[in-house]
Amino acid sequence: xxxxxxxVKNLNVxxxxxxxxxxxxxxxxxxxxxxxxxxxxxxxxxxxxxxxRTLPEIAHIDADxxxxxxxxxxxxxxxxxxxxxxxNNFRWREIAMVPQGALNSLNPTIRIKDxxxxxxxxxxxxxxxxxxxxxxxxxAVKLDPHRVLxxxxxxxxxxxxxxxxxxxxxxxxxxxLILDEPTTALDVLTQxxxxxxxxxxxxxxxxxxxxISHDIALVADIADRVAIIYAGRIVEESNVENIFxxxxxxxxIGLLKAVLKxxxxxxxxxxxxxxxxxxxxxxxxxxxxxxxxxxxxxRREEPPFIEVEKDHFVSCWLYAKR
Amino acid sequence: xNWALRKAIFSLAxxxxxxxxxxxxxxxxxxxxxxxxxxxxxxxxxPYDQAVRMVQAYIGFSPAEPWWSKWLRYLLGVVTGNLGVSxxxxxxxxxxxxxxxxxxxxFVSYSLxxxxxxxxxxxxxxxYYRSNTIFVRSVTTVLTVFNSIPNWILxxxxxxxxxxxxxxxxxxxxxxxxVTPGLxxxxxxxxxxxxxxxxxxxxxxxxxxxxxxxxxxxxxxxxEDFITYAxxxxxxxxxxxxxxxxxxxxxxxxxxxxxxxxxxxxxxxWLESQFLLPGLGSLLATTSGARDYPVMIGVYVxxxxxxxxxxxxxxxxxGFIDPRARVGET
Numbered sequence: 001x002x003x004x005x006x007x008v009k010n011l012n013v014x015x016x017x018x019x020x021x022x023x024x025x026x027x028x029x030x031x032x033x034x035x036x037x038x039x040x041x042x043x044x045x046x047x048x049x050x051x052x053r054t055l056p057e058i059a060h061i062d063a064d065x066x067x068x069x070x071x072x073x074x075x076x077x078x079x080x081x082x083x084x085x086x087x088n089n090f091r092w093r094e095i096a097m098v099p100q101g102a103l104n105s106l107n108p109t110i111r112i113k114d115x116x117x118x119x120x121x122x123x124x125x126x127x128x129x130x131x132x133x134x135x136x137x138x139x140a141v142k143l144d145p146h147r148v149l150x151x152x153x154x155x156x157x158x159x160x161x162x163x164x165x166x167x168x169x170x171x172x173x174x175x176x177l178i179l180d181e182p183t184t185a186l187d188v189l190t191q192x193x194x195x196x197x198x199x200x201x202x203x204x205x206x207x208x209x210x211x212i213s214h215d216i217a218l219v220a221d222i223a224d225r226v227a228i229i230y231a232g233r234i235v236e237e238s239n240v241e242n243i244f245x246x247x248x249x250x251x252x253i254g255l256l257k258a259v260l261k262x263x264x265x266x267x268x269x270x271x272x273x274x275x276x277x278x279x280x281x282x283x284x285x286x287x288x289x290x291x292x293x294x295x296x297x298x299r300r301e302e303p304p305f306i307e308v309e310k311d312h313f314v315s316c317w318l319y320a321k322r
Numbered sequence: 323x324n325w326a327l328r329k330a331i332f333s334l335a336x337x338x339x340x341x342x343x344x345x346x347x348x349x350x351x352x353x354x355x356x357x358x359x360x361x362x363x364x365x366x367x368x369p370y371d372q373a374v375r376m377v378q379a380y381i382g383f384s385p386a387e388p389w390w391s392k393w394l395r396y397l398l399g400v401v402t403g404n405l406g407v408s409x410x411x412x413x414x415x416x417x418x419x420x421x422x423x424x425x426x427x428x429f430v431s432y433s434l435x436x437x438x439x440x441x442x443x444x445x446x447x448x449x450y451y452r453s454n455t456i457f458v459r460s461v462t463t464v465l466t467v468f469n470s471i472p473n474w475i476l477x478x479x480x481x482x483x484x485x486x487x488x489x490x491x492x493x494x495x496x497x498x499x500x501v502t503p504g505l506x507x508x509x510x511x512x513x514x515x516x517x518x519x520x521x522x523x524x525x526x527x528x529x530x531x532x533x534x535x536x537x538x539x540x541x542x543x544x545x546e547d548f549i550t551y552a553x554x555x556x557x558x559x560x561x562x563x564x565x566x567x568x569x570x571x572x573x574x575x576x577x578x579x580x581x582x583x584x585x586x587x588x589x590x591x592w593l594e595s596q597f598l599l600p601g602l603g604s605l606l607a608t609t610s611g612a613r614d615y616p617v618m619i620g621v622y623v624x625x626x627x628x629x630x631x632x633x634x635x636x637x638x639x640x641g642f643i644d645p646r647a648r649v650g651e652t
Contacts, residue, residue: 054554057453091556099554101547108548108646109569118565122557152645168555 003030004070005176005208006051006095012062013046013055013232018278021046021232025305028176033202033209035219035240037255038229039275044212045100046232048178051078051210052097053086069094071175092123096169097178100212102162103185106153112164113149119171130171137167140204141197159190166198170205180212195221216259220244228252231276231286234305238312248314250291285317293318329637337630341400344622345393358613359409400623406616410609415620418605423624425496426601429517429594430586433524438579441529445536446568449544469530474592477523481596485519492516494598520597524590532575540571573644580632587628588621 006028013021021043028034036044049055051067061079068075071094078090099105106115113134120130138145141163153161162182169177182198183191199222202209213219219226220240227237228249236249247253254271273290276282282289288298295317303317356377363373399405405415444461451457468476485493492498497512543549544567552562591603602621609617641648 052554054550087556091554097554099547099551104547105551106548107552107566107570109573109644110565111645118557118561119555122555122561154646165551 004028004068005030006070006210007066007068007075008047008051009066009068010062011047011050011065011067013043013050013065014060014062015056015058019232020278021050024232024234026227026234026237028208028210030175030208031202031206032224033211033222035211035213035223035226036229037213037216037219037226039214041275042229043232044229045180047229048097048180048210048212051095051178052091053078053083088123092119092169092174093172094174095176095178096172096174097180098162098165098169098182100180100184102165102182103158105165106161108153110152111149112151112153112156115164115168116149116171119168123172125172133171134167137170138164140170140201141167142193143167158186159194162186162190162194163197166194166201170201170207173205175206176208176210178210178212181214182211183213183215183218191218198222216255228255231281232278233286233315234313235287235315236313242309242312246312248308248312248319249287249316250293250318251287254290285315326638329634333630333634337626340626340630341623342393342397344626345396345619346389396619405620405623408609408614408617410612410614410617415616418617419602419620419624422600422602422605425599426587426590426603428513429520429524429590429599429601430583432517433521433528434579434583434586436521437525437528437532438575440525441532442536442568442572442575444529444533446540446563446571448533448537449540449571450563450567452541452544465530465533468526469534471527473523473527474596476527477520477593477596480519480523491519493519496599517599520593520599523593535575536571539574540567543567543570546570569643576640576643577636580636581629584625584628584632588625 004027008024008026011021011024012019024047026034036047038044046055046059049059050061050065055061065079067078069078069090076090078086081090106112110118113131116130116134117127120127120133125133134149135145138148143160143163148156148160148164156164166182179198183194186194195218198209201207209222211219211223223240225237225239226243227234228243228251229235230251236243236247236252243252244256247256251271254269257269258271260266260268271290276286276289282299284300285291285294285298285303288294291298297317301317303315304320305313305315306319308314308319359380360373360377363376364370368376396406403416405419407413408415408418411418444465448458448461481493484490492515495516497503497509497516501509501512503509549562549566552566557566588603588606590601591607593599594601594604595607602624606618606621609621
């Protein structure tokens with residue numbers, strides 16, 4: 001786990017004049033599962049859309065933002081390559097995604113086979129080859145290809161659709177797979193099956209995962225490294241053990257307290273206050289209005305990103321050397 | 323196929339019920355044409371018994387006959403294709419309707435197919451290019467104007483200006499006098515040429531409804547997850563536009579097409595009378611004025627038949643365009 005696959009540097013995204021993703025830096029190493037965790041609306045899906053270049057037209061990415069992809073000998077800035085080049089060389093060939101909202105991500109009027117074939121055609125993949133590949137992938141996600149290929153989305157359960165989407169994502173042998181809330185809206189047993197399958201696929205096809213989730217349990221299960229995002233900023237980043245057993249940022253601590261362990265009988269704690277309004281973010285640390293440890297400096301200045309121990313970074317004044 | 327059979331039987335029952343009810347209503351309503359005729363004879367000083375016999379002979383209709391008997395006799399006639407004799411024209415109703423119906427069907431299918439095709443295209447364009455405010459605003463303004471003009475006013479305006487005053491297009495009659503009706507090229511060309519103006523009126527005034535409906539539908543479809551996901555997969559925009567947006571947007575209006583079609587069969591009265599065109603609408607208009615009940619009932623029977631068949635057709639074919647509505651297949 002030393003080779004970088006994707007490096008996001010100083011990513012800033014705004015909608016109209018409202019900044020929703022601010023100053024994001026992170027690296028994803030080959031073969032790992034990197035998780036972006038945060039509440040709904042914290043900007044994690046915007047980060048994924050920036051990588052896939054599917055942001056709506058009203059979104060604006062600052063000129064000095066970089067998303068470096070390290071597949072070829074030289075890193076390529078995905079934000080700078082022309083659209084056709086991105087489409088031909090990167091989209092779905094190098095980076096693919098399993099979208100949020102599995103239940104509604106397939107066209108209700110065409111068959112599963114058509115979904116595979118249209119994707120293949122869009123990327124100039126030979127028809128016969130594509131069908132064989134689709135067949136193999138559907139088997140890999142434990143579906144019966146013969147039956148599933150001729151089905152319409154309406155004829156499948158949520159779990160089946162999620163498997164189809166995973167198979168579809170792997171059609172062009174991508175190296176990086178973005179999983180956007182891969183198990184939301186699925187029942188617990190199906191969630192488990194999907195997780196086990198994701199782990200198998202990762203080993204089988206040598207994949208790297210970027211996981212986007214608000215589901216702490218899921219993250220604890222499959223992530224190697226975790227970034228906690230608050231108000232479009234990474235507030236803490238470390239390996240999964242540090243995040244869960246030695247959390248530093250008050251927001252991370254709050255998030256973990258909100259989750260109950262099996263057999264634990266207590267009121268789950270919530271973080272007081274609500275997610276911030278991006279149009280009027282507070283000065284200083286964006287979390288200070290909800291933070292139990294807020295100090296004077298938190299209200300005035302944004303905290304630096306501090307390495308509290310090896311590979312464990314926190315953006316909080318509590319840990320700054322003063 | 324069992325399902326289709328059940329649908330067909332249900333349609334037959336619906337047809338029978340609708341025809342029976344409309345006959346009952348007309349038969350039970352005041353203003354019996356036979357009675358009118360009878361009064362007329364009596365006023366001429368003809369003795370009552372003789373007048374009744376004359377009426378009976380004249381229209382084959384007996385005012386003394388109980389209502390249920392009339393009703394059964396009429397239904398029997400309908401099933402055997404005998405719709406009675408017109409009081410004003412003195413020829414079989416079936417023949418009158420048979421003369422009118424091809425014109426109605428031609429006019430309605432011609433203008434409706436143009437309307438639907440153009441309406442869908444405009445509606446999809448409105449939704450797809452919604453970020454282009456100039457385009458959206460100008461098209462919406464034009465559509466709103468045409469949407470608020472009743473078709474008979476536009477018909478009158480076109481009749482007077484494009485037709486009578488500037489002589490740009492024919493504005494009277496279904497074809498010119500110098501062609502012989504039949505399956506020849508001159509006749510077809512002449513009919514299409516003569517129907518240009520009425521069709522323009524019809525299409526212009528009914529496009530906005532379709533375009534706005536489709537546009538609202540497509541705007542909702544555009545926000546669906548499967549559109550975002552299709553873009554993420556790198557599908558070309560033509561594929562997204564046709565297979566994803568258009569195909570999903572027209573589903574809800576498909577059921578509307580057959581209903582609008584049957585409704586328009588008589589809904590074109592104003593256009594037909596303005597441009598002196600033959601058709602069910604103008605037939606119904608003239609015979610209603612003369613209280614020619616056999617013709618009126620006959621037209622209603624034909625309409626009910628068309629509505630039931632249209633609904634059955636929509637039901638049976640909906641599955642072809644929307645897999646979600648498919649039955650008996652997994």
